Amino acid sequence: MRFEHQVAIVTGAASGLGRAYAIALAERGARVVIVDSEPLTSKDAGLRGCAQAIAALGGKTKVFCLDVSDSAAVQQMVDDVLLDWGKVDILINNAGIHHSCPFEHLSEKTWKRQFDVDVHGSFNMTKAVWPSMKLSGYGRIIMTCASSIFGDVYESSFSASKMALLGLVNSLHLEGNEFGIAVNTITPHAVTQMTAQHLAPAVRPLFSKTTALSVMLYLCSSKCPSGKHIFAAAGAISQAELVEFSASRFTAEECTPEVIHSRWGEIYRAKPYRCRSSGEAQVLAWAKASAEQRNIDIE
Numbered sequence: 543m544r545f546e547h548q549v550a551i552v553t554g555a556a557s558g559l560g561r562a563y564a565i566a567l568a569e570r571g572a573r574v575v576i577v578d579s580e581p582l583t584s585k586d587a588g589l590r591g592c593a594q595a596i597a598a599l600g601g602k603t604k605v606f607c608l609d610v611s612d613s614a615a616v617q618q619m620v621d622d623v624l625l626d627w628g629k630v631d632i633l634i635n636n637a638g639i640h641h642s643c644p645f646e647h648l649s650e651k652t653w654k655r656q657f658d659v660d661v662h663g664s665f666n667m668t669k670a671v672w673p674s675m676k677l678s679g680y681g682r683i684i685m686t687c688a689s690s691i692f693g694d695v696y697e698s699s700f701s702a703s704k705m706a707l708l709g710l711v712n713s714l715h716l717e718g719n720e721f722g723i724a725v726n727t728i729t730p731h732a733v734t735q736m737t738a739q740h741l742a743p744a745v746r747p748l749f750s751k752t753t754a755l756s757v758m759l760y761l762c763s764s765k766c767p768s769g770k771h772i773f774a775a776a777g778a779i780s781q782a783e784l785v786e787f788s789a790s791r792f793t794a795e796e797c798t799p800e801v802i803h804s805r806w807g808e809i810y811r812a813k814p815y816r817c818r819s820s821g822e823a824q825v826l827a828w829a830k831a832s833a834e835q836r837n838i839d840i841e
Contacts, residue, residue: 543763545572549627550762551620553610553667554637556580556588559686559730562751563634563758564592568601570759572632575604575623579637610637610663620670630671632682632762635664635707642696653699660703664710672723681723682762685711687771689729708771708784715769716820724768726761729782730754731775748776786824788812791835 550567554560555576564574574596578589589605596603604623608615623630638660641652664685675681685707690697707727714725732751757774760766771782790809792801802809818824833839 543570543759543765545570545632545762548572548631549575549623549629550632550634551575551577551623551630551667551671552634552636553577553663554686555592559732559751559754559758560634560636561588561592561595562755563636564603565595565599566755566759567632567762568596568599568603571601573602573604573627575606575619575630577606577608577610577619577637579607579609581607609659610635610667611658613662613666613669616663616666617670620667620674624674629678630674631678631680632684633667633671634684634686634758634762635667636686637663638686638688638703640700643699644696645698648699656699656703657706660700661706661710664707668710668714672718675718675723676721679722680764681718681721682766683714683718683723683725684758684761685725685727687727687729689731689773689775691729711771712769712820719768724761724766726766726768727771728754728757728761729771729773729775730757753777753779783817785815785817787815789831791831 545567548571550564550572552560552564552567552574555564556578557580560576560578564576568574576589576592576596580588589607593603593605604626606619608619610616620630639656641656643652668683671681671683675683687704687707688700690701691705691708693701711725711727714723718725730753732749732754753774753776757772757779761772773780773782787810790805790812816827818827
């Protein structure tokens with residue numbers, strides 16, 4: 543898969559997977575805009591190093607040092623890119639922060655900052671490129687999540703912010719579908735400066751960047767699906783969905799907390815399970831099931 547004549551924006555590109563994504567896109571022909579909050583004046587500026595790596599490949603890049611939670615700065619950056627390069631085909635919302643903390647010690651300031659970067663930053667970036675993507679009838683947007691969406695100890699702010707991105711993608715996928723805009727999430731895991739300390743030395747070699755890079759490039763391509771949540775790590779690639787197990791039916795008279803408790807073993811993970819394409823589809827399913835129980839025709 544090649545990306546000649548395409549423009550990609552990668553946030554959080556100073557290090558780790560963000561840097562790897564940017565270089566991989568440049569290797570395959572894309573012009574790449576790299577964004578990070580790291581000051582370019584620092585001695586070992588990662589953004590500068592990333593730009594130099596892209597230049598060594600013969601690629602074209604633009605470098606922006608900004609905070610993705612600053613909507614005005616984000617919009618100005620996108621306007622500059624559109625003015626010079628005319629379009630944005632790919633957006634990888636990779637910028638994020640991580641701060642483990644017991645919930646009772648989690649400050650409101652830390653909680654809000656987590657959402658400012660992970661959620662509001664992804665919103666700002668996506669909103670800035672959305673109109674031009676709609677106008678051109680094409681776009682690829684990827685939100686970066688983390689395995690903590692399943693929940694981890696001391697990760698309440700991180701887990702909550704990443705889970706919010708799943709809901710954002712579920713809706714944007716439906717809204718962008720008719721305009722050729724595909725929106726997905728990736729939940730990668732690879733050895734980076736952020737993750738290395740959380741992996742035992744014996745398993746670190748298993749978590750190279752190869753799997754995450756390959757999935758990311760696929761999600762950036764014209765052949766990718768939309769509205770999907772992809773897990774990529776250690777040679778494993780899978781799709782995740784929120785599913786509903788088969789419903790247990792109750793009449794109005796028997797639907798009491800005591801009856802629910804007595805039937806919990808039946809309710810919990812009753813099979814088969816179903817996937818819903820939207821919230822509206824879920825409401826319709828509830829309505830149809832209830833109407834059928836009462837012999838009401840709603841077709």
